Every structure is written in C-alpha cells, then in structure tokens.
Amino acid sequence: MSSITALLIDDDANLRNGMKSLLERYAPEIMIVGEADNVKSGIEAMESLQPQVVFLDIQLGDGTGFDILEEIAHKRGKSTSHIVFITAHEQYAVKAFRFSALDFLLKPVDPEELEKVIVKIKNVLNKNDNYAHIDLLLENIRKKVDNFKRIALSTSDGIHLFEISDIIRCESEDNYTKFYIKNSKPILISKTLKEYEEMLAEHGFERIHQSHLINLSYLKSYIKKDGGYVVMADNSNLPISQRKKERLQEVLKNL
16 A cells, blocks of 8 residues: 555654554554644644545644644534544543544553554545544534434444434344344454443443344343243344343333
8 A cells, every 4th residue: 555644643752652663563564744733733734735544643732633623614614634632541532432432542542542543544534434434423422412312333334323322222142243133234344342332331322232222212022931032123133141041120110
C-alpha cells in the first residue's frame, strides 16, 4: 500500500516524539506530514494538509480535540480524515468512542494496540468512509448524555448507525457478533459478544447464554420446559444456559 499521510495533534512534545518513534517502528507506511500542539494550530493543519489520518489528543492547552472536530464540521460539513483519539483515561470519552465505533489509543500507547488500530485505518481508507460516526460522537459529547441512544457498527463494507432500541438481539459467532435489528438485515461485526454485553447492559440487554444477548423489550415469552428458552419478537427461540436462569427470572420479576 502507498504511504498514508498523518497529522499528530498533541500539546506534549515528548508524546509527539514518542508517537513518531512508534509509527516509524510499527507502521512505516504512515507518513507524518505535520504536527500541531493546540486547537488553533490543529484546525489550521487539518485544513491546509488534509491528512488521511489524524492522531488527536483530547486535552489540549486551549481546548479539546472535540473543539477541533466541531470547527472542522462547522467549516466543511464533516471531517474527511480518519480520526484516532489519544487519551489518558477519560472514562466518559472512551465510552462515547465505543458507541461511535471510533478508534482510540490509551496513553502510554501500547505498540500492540497501535498495530490493531493501523489495520483498522487501512480497512477504513479502502472503504471511502463517510465519517457519519464522527457526527454521532460529537452529538453525544455535545449533549453530555451518559445514556447513548444510537450506536455505530463497523462492518466489512462500512460504518452503519442504528437506534439501540431497534436492536432485537445479538448472537456470538466465534470472535464475531451478529446483530438482529428491527426492519434491517442481520449484520456481522468483528467484535466479541462480551464487548457488546458491557456496552448494552444499561440499555435493558441481558446475556442469557454464552451465545445470546437479548433486548428484554423484544422478549415475547419465557418457556420453562425443554431446559428453558425464550421466544423473541423476531420469532427466534433461544436457549437459556443453566447458570443464567436464576438471574433472568429475577430480572423478569422486576420488569
């Protein structure tokens, strides 16, 4: 693959130098075409250089990385660069990134995590993504809501946004998760069911089996015979594992 142009925006010169060393070593195809250390210079660099990728720190001296994206969205309609956030530990931001299917690296940057992100960058650049998930991130950050209403799911053909309330159930297929969504074809995501179990727990989803995570809003009936199973709104019959039965009965009692 030909080289990928990248911009580094971080107010810590040591971190920028460390990041450059990591990229030289683990991703020589990434070519740093510019650096910036605050919101103002970051916006200018994004505008003038139009990099394919931006490694963007959240906390900058004169504002945040989100301010840069807001300004770019305001000027251009939306970002045309793939964004990889670099963050120390912001719990809320990390949650927002997960729901928006945005890539992020935690400081100090782990080479293995960096390599995973580079693979994703190449996939996205091959797909000509429309970056709608950046709008979703900004919407969530702007509202400062903690209970996100929409989720971005990244498939082999691009990133799709869905209302969380439209997800009927999720099914594990090895290291993939298949989403069954109201009025939509099932879609396959290359993440484990466990990751989505953590994300969707506060949205009324319950893990009833090693392979099944269900949205309780779409549960039609709980059948005790034949070892126990549930019937969902899409007419699927799903088994309940022995160790999840008690928990499910408890949850259903409280509904």
